Amino acid sequence: MYILAILGSRNPDGQTARATDALLKGAASKGATSDKIFLPACQLERCRQCEDNGWGLCRTEGRCVIDDDFAAITEKLRAADLVVFANPVYFCGLSESLHAYLNRLGRIGWIRENARPGIQNKPVVGIAVAGGGGAGSYECVRRMRMIFGTCRFDVVDIVPARRQNLDAKCRALEATGEWLMDRG
Numbered sequence: 001m002y003i004l005a006i007l008g009s010r011n012p013d014g015q016t017a018r019a020t021d022a023l024l025k026g027a028a029s030k031g032a033t034s035d036k037i038f039l040p041a042c043q044l045e046r047c048r049q050c051e052d053n054g055w056g057l058c059r060t061e062g063r064c065v066i067d068d069d070f071a072a073i074t075e076k077l078r079a080a081d082l083v084v085f086a087n088p089v090y091f092c093g094l095s096e097s098l099h100a101y102l103n104r105l106g107r108i109g110w111i112r113e114n115a116r117p118g119i120q121n122k123p124v125v126g127i128a129v130a131g132g133g134g135a136g137s138y139e140c141v142r143r144m145r146m147i148f149g150t151c152r153f154d155v156v157d158i159v160p161a162r163r164q165n166l167d168a169k170c171r172a173l174e175a176t177g178e179w180l181m182d183r184g
């Protein structure tokens with residue numbers, strides 16, 4: 001199984017990466033291979049809402065007009081057997097980079113059938129890591145559930161974590177990685 005992890009944090013040594021690595025470690029122990037993409041390091045614009053009515057090529061052709069890293073990231077996503085979206089909780093919500101990516105993916109996947117192969121029914125796991133008070137992780141779970149639905153993903157799990165319980169959550173995420181491999 002090939003797992004692609006897409007992170008809304010730019011810090012490879014941060015809490016979001018730590019939680020992600022725990023899941024990938026568990027999966028690797030059962031033979032999975034993986035890659036990580038740190039979205040803030042990518043060239044990734046927000047949706048331009050191209051036309052006056054708020055739509056654009058996403059509606060008519062199932063692709064995005066913006067020439068940045070969106071298409072390359074999405075090709076990697078299509079090729080993955082499972083995708084992990086890991087989000088650092090910012091202002092009780094999704095990080096700007098993950099929000100921008102998922103908004104654009106949802107636009108092409110929701111509307112145009114030709115855009116859906118490799119996106120629709122893709123098994124995904126969400127992780128929301130709050131480094132402050134912590135309660136924002138639950139809002140991120142709710143938001144991820146909504147936007148994953150727009151992308152037409154098969155949502156396997158969405159895990160809230162906070163600074164205070166990160167050690168315990170990492171152990172649980174490692175076990176989740178093993179379980180993902182056992183379930184096939």
Ligand SMILES: Cc1cc2nc3c(=O)[nH]c(=O)nc-3n(C[C@H](O)[C@H](O)[C@H](O)COP(=O)(O)O)c2cc1C
Pocket residue numbers: 009010011013014015016017088089090091092093129130131132133134135136137
């Ligand atoms: C702009 C910004 C907003 C943040 N807002 C919240 C918040 O609302 N609630 C919270 O618990 N932590 C908040 N944090 C802390 C982040 O959740 C924490 O920095 C993040 O989990 C660390 O992830 P990283 O180590 O992967 O970068 C915020 C951090 C930043 C930079």
